Amino acid sequence: MTFTLPMVGGMGLLLGFLTGNVVGSPWLGLLLGVVIGVALGYVLNTMVPKRSMGRWAVILAFAVIGLLSGGLGGALGGAIIGSIISWFAYWIGRGTYRDDVPIYSTPGQTLWWNAFLFICGAIFIFLITPILVVLPLSFNAEDFFTFTPEMLRLDPEGYSLKHYRDFFQTSDWQLALKNSLVIAPIATIISVSLGTLAAIGLSQSHVPGRRAIMAILISPMIVPLIISATGMFFFYSTLGNFLEESIGMSKSIVGYIKVILAHAVLGIPFVIITVTATLVGFDRSLTRAAANMGADPVTTFFRVQMPLILPGVISGGLFAFITSFDEVVVVLFVGSAAQKTLPWQMFIGLREQISPTILAVATILVCISIALLATLEILRRRSERLRGMSPG
Numbered sequence: 001m002t003f004t005l006p007m008v009g010g011m012g013l014l015l016g017f018l019t020g021n022v023v024g025s026p027w028l029g030l031l032l033g034v035v036i037g038v039a040l041g042y043v044l045n046t047m048v049p050k051r052s053m054g055r056w057a058v059i060l061a062f063a064v065i066g067l068l069s070g071g072l073g074g075a076l077g078g079a080i081i082g083s084i085i086s087w088f089a090y091w092i093g094r095g096t097y098r099d100d101v102p103i104y105s106t107p108g109q110t111l112w113w114n115a116f117l118f119i120c121g122a123i124f125i126f127l128i129t130p131i132l133v134v135l136p137l138s139f140n141a142e143d144f145f146t147f148t149p150e151m152l153r154l155d156p157e158g159y160s161l162k163h164y165r166d167f168f169q170t171s172d173w174q175l176a177l178k179n180s181l182v183i184a185p186i187a188t189i190i191s192v193s194l195g196t197l198a199a200i201g202l203s204q205s206h207v208p209g210r211r212a213i214m215a216i217l218i219s220p221m222i223v224p225l226i227i228s229a230t231g232m233f234f235f236y237s238t239l240g241n242f243l244e245e246s247i248g249m250s251k252s253i254v255g256y257i258k259v260i261l262a263h264a265v266l267g268i269p270f271v272i273i274t275v276t277a278t279l280v281g282f283d284r285s286l287t288r289a290a291a292n293m294g295a296d297p298v299t300t301f302f303r304v305q306m307p308l309i310l311p312g313v314i315s316g317g318l319f320a321f322i323t324s325f326d327e328v329v330v331v332l333f334v335g336s337a338a339q340k341t342l343p344w345q346m347f348i349g350l351r352e353q354i355s356p357t358i359l360a361v362a363t364i365l366v367c368i369s370i371a372l373l374a375t376l377e378i379l380r381r382r383s384e385r386l387r388g389m390s391p392g
Helices: 004-023 026-047 051-093 107-137 162-169 171-202 210-217 225-247 251-279 284-292 297-326 329-334 342-351 357-386
Strands: none
Touching: 004 026, 004 051, 026 051, 107 357, 162 171, 162 357, 171 210, 171 251, 171 297, 171 342, 210 251, 225 251, 225 329, 251 297, 251 329, 284 297, 297 357, 329 342, 342 357
16 A cells, blocks of 8 residues: 555546646645545555446546536546546556566566556647547537537537538638549559659669669658748749640649649658558569569569559558648649648638638548548558568
């Protein structure tokens, strides 16, 4: 208990301070948190040996307290706090924190191991919290960026889909969506085609200066975007004038061409890196065997090499698509109002008028990004299996 009670009390102090800030009494929350943490650490580890029963009892008790003090929102917050502190009390009191540490580890090594895990968890929470804030705010029934009392109480009247309806019914947002769905796929196709060919060529050991060429090709990832956008502005403005004056293309089509090419340049480095990583484990004897059997280089590529590197190609294409779909700086420099994309429209919504529709669009983009990242993980595991590795 001399170790468990101070540790659980410290966790109660932290949770109590955070809860007290929410209700406007941080110091009272801090004091109550320490007392409740110490009491739970003692009761759960000495009087409630069955872990599941103790945890559910604490969660239910905290949920009831939250319901009485803050409605459904308070009940949800109380249940989360109860689950955290009850898990921590058993984790410390039962010595579970040593389960994943080698038995010969010193106390200092055990402390570092668990501190490292908590640091990683804190970083994850720090990164994910802004997204978790945006998602519920997109359903706000009011026209401002804040949690209303009705939302905090989980009152259905505090939530609405009107911002999503505004997104799907407003011409400006629909034009931006259409432009994004036109520009991003075409830029992705160009990026995948050129990036895959470049990666295959640079993977050959006999190519002279391949390290320098690789550095140049991936430079758009390294150079600050504002510098790349400025250079693209001068280059593509000259190209646009040539296409309009010499070939007779309309300004709208030329604008789309410039934005697509600019986004393709930004996407090519992602394709090169992912395909090059896939080619590291590629067995070159397969292509030589195909050539010995009479296959020409094109047939060898599509029938032998491409199926094995396809996960890397698709992964690079997804990264290129996300880059094009979310990019705003280059579009502002290269494009015009006719090529306004979703990020550009969101930027306008923040600069000229505070429109909560931005939150609805941000939620949709987050869902798309999650789906794409899940696809990337599936492809990564498939690529490892194809190379005879155990998916990590």
